[in-house]
Amino acid sequence: PDYVPRPENCFIIFRNEWVRRNARGPNPNRSRGKSSAIMQKRMSKRASEAWNALPQSERNHFKTLADQRKVEHAQAHPEYRYRPN
Template identity: 30%
Template sequence: NELDIGAKAGFANLYMVQLGMPVLYARDTQNNCYYLGAPCDFFAKGGMLVNIPGAPEVIFIHRPEKPAFPAKIPRPPNAYILYRKERHHSIKAQRPDITNNEISQVLGRLWNSETREVRALYKQMADQKKAEHRRQYPDYQYRPRRPSERRRRNNASSDSSTATTAVTQQITA
């Protein structure tokens, strides 16, 4: 800022001889200072050079930094989710053509027909996962999406429900 045009040109010539490539002064608008360097050095820093006609200097502009969003913390699984996770692959192996929606419907029916002991076992596993989750993320608080943010799902057709009933009967048999 304090150097006159002749001094700036002198420094630029010395630096250009050292580097063996053209150099230029650029004013950094974000940090309110000047840089002397090869044009490629400015681009390497993630910015751009702007040369406004009639302006006394080239301007170095930083790219705006993207705000870092914290990683979404997953909800702890409930008893049914653990049950589904454990049994999903066996049903898919029995019926490779079945969709995930149909698998969920089949497993939902199987879950509802399970004994109290089996359901209590998965409830105990879910409580352990919940306690582990609480230790890992002490400040976690579930925040459901607003109704306007929820994804709309297509209503299942009656054909789908009869097909999954047949699949459930095949798997339980």
């Protein structure tokens, strides 16, 4: 593909896991529209608060996962370089 997304950092990995554990409803990812955007903003804020409350030992777990994904990303996309617009 022309576009290769950046590898997820430790907070993004945490946020994705946190949302899966804390989202309500039969399928929280199916909703779209303005109310969904507002809900995502609220979930991100709460995930951020949870992240800031985590002890360093638990943050290190997500740092390790991010490092692993970064290595996998580099292997899958050896020519990738982050180039912001």
